[in-house]
Amino acid sequence: MLKPSGEMRPLKDAQLGAFTFFASALPHDVCGSNGLPLTPNSIKILGRFQILKTVTHPRLCQYVDISRGKHERLIVVAEHFESSLSDFQKQGKKASSEKVLQVAYELLEGLDFMNKHGMVHRALSAHNVLMDCKGNVKLAKFGLYHMTDHGADVDFPIGYPSYLAPEVIAQGSFHPSDSSHDEVPLPSGPKTDVWSLGVLLFELCAGRRLLQNIEISERLKFILTLGCMDDIVTVLAEEHGCLDAIKELPENVLELLRKCLTFLPSKRPTPAELLGDPVFNGVSCLYTPFKKPVSLFSSSLRCAHLELPEDISDLCKDDDEDYLSERAINEVYHLWCLAGGDLEKELTNKGIIQSKPPICTLANFVLEDGESFGQRRDRSFLLDDTTRLRDVAGEAYYPLLEDEQSSLPQSNSSNELSTTVKLPLIIRERDTEYQLIRIVLFDRLLKAYPYKKNLVWKEARVDIPPLVRGLVWAALLGIEGDIQAKYESTDKDTPIPTDRQRWISRCHQYDELLSSPQGHIKFRRVLKAWVVSHPDLVYWQALAYACMSAFIPKYLYNFFLKDNSHVIQEYLTVFSQMIAFHDPELSNHLNEIGFIPDLYAIPWFLTMFTHVFPLHKIFHLWDTLLLGNSSFPFCIGVAILQQLRDRLLANGFNECILLFSDLPEIDIERCVRESINLFCWTPKSATYRQHAQPPKAAGDNGFGKAASYYTSDYQDMPKTDLSRDPLALCDLKAEVSPRISAEDLIDLCELSLSGPVKRTRAGNPKLLHFNRGHISGSINIPFSTAFGPNSELVQCPATGVLQSYRGRVIVIISHAITNAVMFAAHLVKVNFPRVCFLDGGINKLKPTGLLTVPSPII
Template sequence: MEPRFAGMTFFATSHAGDVCGTNGLPLTPNSITIYGRSQILRTFSHPNLCTYLDIIRGKHERTMIVSEFHAQTLALLQEPLPLLGIVKLCHQTLTALSYINSHDIVHRCLAPDNIMINAKGNVKLFNYGLYYMTGKGSDVSFPIGNPRYMAPEVFLVDSQIASGPKVDVWSLGIILTEQALGVEQLWPELKLAQLMRKVLSLINCNSDTSVFSRIAREHSCWSKYESLPQSLVHLINSCLQLNPLDRPTPKELLEFPIFKEYSFDEYSLAERPDTLVETTHHLNSLPLQELYYLWRLAGGDVQSELKKQGLIRTMPPILSVPRLVLLEGSVLGKRRDQTSLLDLKIIPLSLESLRNRLAPVPVSAYYPLITTKSDVLNDAEECDAADLPLIIRERDTEYQFRRVVLFRRLLEGYPHTKSAIVREARKDIPPLYRGRVWAALLEVEGDIEAHYRETDKETPTHTDRQIEVDIPRCHQYDELLSSRDGHRKFKRVLKAWVERNPQYVYWQGLDSLCAPFIYLNFNNEAMAFACLSAFIPKYLHRFFLKDNSAVIREYLAKFTHVIAFHDPDLSNHLQEIGFIPELFAIPWFLTMFSHVFPLPKILHLWDQLLLGDASFPLYVGLAILQQHRDTLLSSGFNECILLFSDLPEVDIERCLSDSVAFYCCTPRSTTFRQHERCPSKAGLKNKPCHPDLEMSAQTVAELQAESCPRISGADLLDLLDSSKFPRPKVMVIDIRSPELYNVGSAPGSINIPHSRFDLTQEIPQLPSCPEVNILLQNRGKILVVAGQGDSPCAIQIAQIFLRNGLPKVCVLHRGIDVLQLANLLTKPTAI
């Protein structure tokens, strides 16, 4: 199987060690600047451009580029092209140049060896992003371009003046001249200095002698020149106009009549047409991005391949020691490292390892069914790695192949396939499509580009200074986010959010929330902004109000209730030493853990978070505490403060599995918050019920005074439904007087009147009675304390249960009376 992509490498220039920017921080390394700037090239999709697949930053300012590759190039053609071939070559090259010019990019490296020809005989421009990614050549120490094909003005102007699109037109004119005259290469015998003088001498051509005709005479091709059609001569003469002002742009050249005069669509530039074997291999049906992603999983390593071919050579450290280092940092007598010199050799990357790795995969896996079932194609077939830990699944080539192919097809059908995307995302999300899957889970739809484009991101505001201070401190270990382009995108997206949400203010932590979306949608600011705009209302509704104290305090009170519900011993200990969530959990929830975890862990955490509702982060916080439970229980206040001053190591996969388990066994109403955004009516599946069976708002003071959460009547009715839960999951503790209890009570409830509890004790004990024994035997079930209305006794008795270490204790909101609305009260049976 022929290579589909290739690698190349070069070095960026290094900054002096003591140079700082205007903000007082060390300058960003040029290799990181190149890395961030070049990401946009990966989004280009054009039939006449080689796709950029990856940009890799190595050590010592090395940058490695991976791009689509075709073995055939214009330079390797055995014979000059005929007229139809020249016209097709010119038209497709101009089309590609016009496309990159529309993105403010100039090729500057246009030469026959950078014009590849694919198996269908079409032009594919290669290495067209080098001039752009290097900051118009300012970030590297070598000149960009082939002097033989370089326009004269490039040699004449200062190197700091950027070249425009018309330098590529000159280069194309020289290439067309070689093809039209049948010359393999112009001036082949000249050395570099002579070649530059020869190109500059073309300036002396006057109005009577065109550059094209002069070159034809110099190469003894006058008869060939005179036999060329005038339309072609006119085209080449236009490309070789000495004055750049008179030279047309690629877009203008496309309007020349020669392209209407000849029909060249069916002509193939390739010497070797497609073979049946190559086109029928199913790997060729995969997009290049998927192919490269799987190649790396199968053991592909760009750096090792470049090393094998001698492009990366190491020098013994002893040879790099300078003879003299001055106090101010100057280095003298250091041996020049020859390995850092420019070598633009292209190294094809073999796909054999990937092909062998996927050989056992059946053909049906390449085309999974997503809407219909088939007895022939078994779409339920699973890979052996399906039950392995997530970190292993993400590195398993065959498993990721199946997941990537499936998710690509599901995303192509979005929004009609949203339910299938959610179902598959519960298993895991392939990293290659994580950004698009997140957008689907957040229900991002509509013309997000227009919405973002219409948002003012440029006008200075009073928040700009704080944003500029926060960005250089946000996940700067990541090469993308620490690049200049990363900082610029951060600022634009944050300013857009502030502009679109005038009811909110910019709080520190918003930058951390933005980071995962920028990271996953680095080349699509509009998508990053749309995801952020959908994420905050869902999980952080009203958190960014100017006065958000009530919202934060309510959230932390609910977190305290969640801890008490699932782990009464830990809750009692934390309350006893005064280690309350206000001291450690605000950064967790204000940034949804994006401030306290590194990006790889955030991505896995949010994969699960986006599948849950606004209460799910509370269970993530609980799962974090559970991993450090033993340490917390054996520590005092000072030790706990020290422990959480820098969040200790967390097993994120265990954290997620624990949080899902907590979430699934907790009634939804126990985490009800009045500041949470109301779910859309379209998302409500339950039947409407009486308002008194639902939760109602409580003040922050009430929430903080209660140690246990409240449960709604609707949730209790659901738990008591024997058709859903044949084995009871809940036990109701009715604390009313025996007389009221005997009139009517909840099914399966027990009666422990509040009068049996001694509420005057500092640590009240459970009363000695048969009902308490039944209660203890049912430890692990949800224990619902129900009184008469919102009786304070129910809250106090629930706290007694909590202090005695009983888990899953909650209080029935509005008391036992609400069950009368459902006609659920029955005559109790004797114990």
């Protein structure tokens, strides 16, 4: 069967479980060395948690999500199973030697995989070793020690006294706020888990809890005295009255217990060493070494091991099959949240979250796992079986991907979904069934990337599900190949002079992840990798770097040169021309009061509007931005101004400065919609820039045929005698309206004959000036006839015809470019929209054979 893409496993027979704890509260009157308030410990934990979602192994319970609540409460969502090793203890059963060796080997597999990722468990206990329906081990809470910075960010110890290694107990408890401790204890290493494993295996063999009826202080003393014993296993057996049962164990099991329960860490083996121990010779052959699934962007062949049934119809033959359980765990959780799932409410209903008593002087009783006031051990099933996702037809989980397929999601309730797709985006993103079908569709398209890149583009123009937005953006940017290897080969650690310029602490600090120290580190490393790989420029991980390396050349080419003034000035000049082209009245007003783009638009374009909008709006804006070429940001900028149009027209310079210092609320859906409309009205060559990204290789626009017209830049088109020529910046600044190429002019005229297609809706542009030839259907209006002494438009038959074409694209042609520049400027002055002029003048058209020369009158 085809498995869901990405790192997450399918839900299968697992459940979604949650556990909760409190991070340590920081004093309110203390600031950091930078003078800013200290980052809350819950934010730090949230940042470190993110890496845990990528740690996937058959022996580890998959982490899914973390959320912050009030008073530094954190709720962690992870894969969960009902059965655990504590069930053996409750039943008083002794496990067979085969079961002991199986559990030991599978636990060691999980521990060794964690160690390779720089983590240790430190919280091993019988109830944290879960068992799936096949009886295989699933380690739970393996990331608690990592996410809490080895316990430094919480007020409770990580681990359980009965299972803690002697060296951990000898260190004692520690908290950073405790001034009585001079030194921070060293973090636990892999060998601490081996001791805990030994205790677990001993309990399995003995059929009872170790040191269960002894007070905690006595337990700790007893464990520390074990260092004086020659045979710790025998001493523990005598202490618990199970010596006969232990003696009956096979020698290989006894030898395993002795190796795990070695008092001195220096003599105790690591999980990796134990996995290769001869004691497992009869066990290891039953297991296939774990291979990490091939990710979407890598050099490996993703389809090498895919298997399909002989009859594809078998995929949907069973009407009773639980298709939802075949989806990835994070998908199921995302859909559960959309269906109204609330973590705090669920945990409160189950009694896991309890209100604290109103009497504040009561002693604070903290349980071993960190929850205050009586947290129960129950980790309840969070996904409600009654959700309507269970009723979605099986065909919806296996959509067809033929090119002729409709872009609308298809299911038994297709009429309802066809209605849904017309609703505002924010509503669609909260519709559970709609999101399920969109996620499944994009999942299958991404599996086939880059082969199905055209369909990825097609569907992205409808909308992009938030759950898969990152991967879809990468696909839209044309990311391919082994991005991880390229990222790892870049030096992100050696200090360089520009390190101090990357002020990560300023970037969207209202976002919990970006405000966390780990978020700062990851973001800084991505930027550092980009700066190091572009030494001529100045100012997660592998995928973010790859996307950034594709995004910046496309939209911000040479914006970060050490001397970028000529690039920025050209960009702002073209933007000014776009304002005049689409909204001349607004352009005239802003120019009259001196409110030029240099005063407000530089942060817009340098950050591609992330300086303007909060992240949730940026997501929706960039969903469309990435579908357009490098000129699309101009359209976004004009759309923003048009939303503020009435206020801008009514105010002077000072009021406009104040308006943009605290930008009013912008309707992002309207902004996107109007940006697309503006983009469709703009001739390609009107936004030509000398300093845009150089042309790509012939025939390679990076996006496929279906998307090429919308994503390729004018610079990418083959240059001909009809193309637009470069222009000095000083000359460009002197022009109010944009120039267009003869190619665009011909295209506009063809559209007027055949109907509106592609990008232009107007058709039939009017060309002004008849000297020595003209295009059929154009209008001859000499400047002296059209404008009076005060630059007003004179009323005459010719200008009357011109007025009738107001709103369409007007192209001015002249032998002398200066005349065309002046004529265009005067039309803009009298508020004529969509005015441009032909680059190169009438001479550009002479070789085309399109000019009509009037016959002489005889």
